[in-house]
Amino acid sequence: MTSIYQGREQTEAKHFILRKYLQTLAFKALHGGWNLAYIDGFSGPWQSRTPDHSDSSFMIAIDVLKDAQAQVRASGKKARVKCLFVEENSASFAQLHPAVTAYHDPANEFLIETFNGKFENAVDQIRRTMTNSFALTFIDPTGWTGYEFGKVRPVFEHAPGEVLLNFMYDFVGRFTASSDPKTLASFDGILGQGWQQRLDPLVPREEGLMALFSEQFRLAGGFRYVLNTPIEKISDRTHFHIVYGTRSAEGLAAYRDVEHAALKDHGMRRAFAREAIRENKTGQSDMFGAEGAASFAEMSTEAQFASIKCQAKDWLRDQLPSCPKPFSEVWPKMLDRFMVRKTDAKDICVELAKAGEIKDTWRTNGSRRRKPDDADQIDTA
Structure with missing residues (x-):
């Protein structure tokens, strides 16, 4: 604290x-x-x-x-x-x-x-x-x-x-x-x-x-x-x-990065504060203490982020009929609608490619890139 x-x-x-x-x-x-x-x-x-x-x-x-x-x-x-x-x-x-x-x-x-x-x-x-x-x-x-x-x-x-x-x-x-x-x-x-x-x-x-x-x-x-x-x-x-x-x-991308870090930090600080208030009221500390409370808060925040990321993935699935589109057109719309980062948008594309739902266009022509860049086309498989 x-x-x-x-x-x-x-x-x-x-x-x-x-x-x-x-x-x-x-x-x-x-x-x-x-x-x-x-x-x-x-x-x-x-x-x-x-x-x-x-x-x-x-x-x-x-x-x-x-x-x-x-x-x-x-x-x-x-x-x-x-x-x-x-x-x-x-x-x-x-x-x-x-x-x-x-x-x-x-x-x-x-x-x-x-x-x-x-x-x-x-x-x-x-x-x-x-x-x-x-x-x-x-x-x-x-x-x-x-x-x-x-x-x-x-x-x-x-x-x-x-x-x-x-x-x-x-x-x-x-x-x-x-x-x-x-x-x-x-x-x-x-x-x-x-x-x-x-x-x-x-x-x-x-x-x-x-x-x-x-x-x-x-x-x-x-x-x-x-x-x-x-x-x-x-x-x-x-x-x-x-x-x-x-x-x-x-x-937009820079703010989403800062927001993500801020909410993780805030979640842990609120957990520390709640534990301190509880200890002051009861005179006793939890068996896991403030560190345990903060760890639980971090997991809870990550679970919320994961849920939002799933919503963003479903949204991209709904957009696929209007593809192909360059990734540069996809990720800003995703970040505008959902509390995700540009790196999350890239991960979503990779996951959909592994599932056979879109093409892994970023790996064509012998490329060894693991994630899409702005110029890569997002297209149905």
Whole structure:
């Protein structure tokens, strides 16, 4: 257990995703010759337990971006990074501003700006920060207001650019069940006008609300792919969803890799936390202890992944009548629909080939490759 995250394991999972994905994106964008812009909305700090705010999203981002810039520059390439941190609360901003501007370094093209006000009111400054840059926008509100899609659409539409958003489902799920008209109307900006009538009554409420939100999110940014990662509390209740929007198949693949690692890590940390709570209540430890609980959690997570992979395999079987198609067209559609990685999509093709359902085209002409590449045709046997 990481002590600074004790009791807020869901925050650790969120920071895991932010750190790992930002590392991947920063290296790729900067190595590719892009300037990189990082926008942090609702920056905080909130519930930070460290004097240097190292457990906050803004310091995690600065740490990752400075390291990426240094490594890219060491390879002989230019690397310009611009950051904008937005916070409305005056007390939080008073902590945020000196903490982040201490890293403002124009001489080395590591630029930091702040904005004290509503995220929705920062759109013009955000757009200036994004100019001529690949942009990642991280939106981490404490509720569901302050980022109405109609108001922040120019931020979402920036290309090249991607968005990570913390959708606070725990709050949304409760307050969308309110009978207060004003409260219900406050969701129009993220769920769309008439959302109550469009909410599918035939699916679980969480699934229905996520479908509405994801569609509005997709439309706001013109994203080709929108994924959402549920992060649960210790109690096994969803606390929030990390929603990711991109127009890039490469980004899609990178995010699925990070998501897979994050959910495995989060599952084990929740198991450790549950065991610690049980020991505190009873004064006794389980015969297998926290390590045993974590091992069981890992097996449970892997079983869930295996089940999803089976669903993805069935989906590909259904697609076979419309084949042949290059693998480059198959795997993005699979990853868009299912929580699987590109390597899982390759494994599924190998399994279907061994079963005689598709051709192992990646092994023709004397090739010794064991798995398909993007150019290989996926075709029925």
